[in-house]
Amino acid sequence: MSRTVAFIGLGHMGGPMAVNLVKAGHRVRGYDLSPASLKAAADAGVEPAASATEAVAGAEVVITMLPAGRQVLELYQDIVGAARPGTLFADCSTIAVADARTAHSRAVSAGMRALDAPVSGGVVGAEAATLTFMAGGGEGEFAEAEPLLAAMGRKVVHCGGAGAGQAAKICNNMILGISMIAVSEAFVLGESLGLSHQALYDVASTASGQCWALTVNCPVPGPVPTSPANRDYHPGFAAPLMAKDLGLAADAARSGGVRAELGLRTAELYAAYAAGTGAAEDFSGIVRTIRDQSGEQA
Numbered sequence: 001m002s003r004t005v006a007f008i009g010l011g012h013m014g015g016p017m018a019v020n021l022v023k024a025g026h027r028v029r030g031y032d033l034s035p036a037s038l039k040a041a042a043d044a045g046v047e048p049a050a051s052a053t054e055a056v057a058g059a060e061v062v063i064t065m066l067p068a069g070r071q072v073l074e075l076y077q078d079i080v081g082a083a084r085p086g087t088l089f090a091d092c093s094t095i096a097v098a099d100a101r102t103a104h105s106r107a108v109s110a111g112m113r114a115l116d117a118p119v120s121g122g123v124v125g126a127e128a129a130t131l132t133f134m135a136g137g138g139e140g141e142f143a144e145a146e147p148l149l150a151a152m153g154r155k156v157v158h159c160g161g162a163g164a165g166q167a168a169k170i171c172n173n174m175i176l177g178i179s180m181i182a183v184s185e186a187f188v189l190g191e192s193l194g195l196s197h198q199a200l201y202d203v204a205s206t207a208s209g210q211c212w213a214l215t216v217n218c219p220v221p222g223p224v225p226t227s228p229a230n231r232d233y234h235p236g237f238a239a240p241l242m243a244k245d246l247g248l249a250a251d252a253a254r255s256g257g258v259r260a261e262l263g264l265r266t267a268e269l270y271a272a273y274a275a276g277t278g279a280a281e282d283f284s285g286i287v288r289t290i291r292d293q294s295g296e297q298a
């Protein structure tokens, strides 16, 4: 069934996601503060709107893909009153669980319905429509959004009520951040012991050290030719985005009194890396910082 969708935030992720909705036969009215992003989406079939308010007027579903919670909450303040009552608001940005719940209640108080639906899979997944969506909200809201999310992704999981999608996202990325540090430390330790990267890879990838950080995003060049390490750590999943997600996880752990020692330490390590040499690198480039700080050379 073709739907009329307002899509706000047409950046690295939102642009290709909106275009995939157009390709699936939906009418998409897009808006972005950046004229260049708006034009790129318009060139690919998205109908450009002059403002977010104009985009949502008459839409059946409003999808947002914005940098952080502040932008989502500010935008919701402006646009929930401009939509038709009962319109479904699905936010795909990665934001704090608490902000997602505030966004839900802001939409519901204005007579709308809401879902948080953050994604995993990066720009490559956004372009290829192979994202994983993690949704939080009611059954009816999920059922309505699912066909649209499925047009932009390969897997759509209903994680629970308001905020549950964001909760799943930060828990998953805490696992990923910690495991990337673990894999990187193991490679640097192996180097200091005279172990080749390939030998460690051949063992760990088929033994109990196996994980995505090793077998897909291997932080040293060679064993996995498609990993960012083979293209001088060009992202991939940029370190500042990992630092952002780990910051959200660390805040949630602190406010919930959760003893997440490795999660908190990993958040600190990625914050420092992303603020320095990692600013434009894939998050696996942290192996170089670990090596440099160990005084080792590859």
Ligand SMILES: NC(=O)c1ccc[n+]([C@@H]2O[C@H](COP(=O)([O-])OP(=O)(O)OC[C@H]3O[C@@H](n4cnc5c(N)ncnc54)[C@H](O)[C@@H]3O)[C@@H](O)[C@H]2O)c1
Pocket (backbone or CB within 6 Å): 008, 009, 010, 011, 012, 013, 014, 031, 032, 033, 034, 037, 052, 065, 066, 067, 068, 071, 075, 092, 093, 094, 095, 119, 120, 121, 122, 123, 236, 237, 238, 241, 244
């Ligand atoms: N890039 C990734 O690999 C990736 C992966 C998973 C999740 N995410 C999450 O997806 C979200 C978007 O990421 P991105 O990489 O597309 O960021 P981006 O900065 O490329 O895009 C965000 C867009 O939002 C626009 N924008 C900001 N405020 C706006 C407003 N008030 N009205 C209209 N447009 C506005 C910006 O102009 C920009 O084009 C973030 O929350 C990020 O954490 C990103």
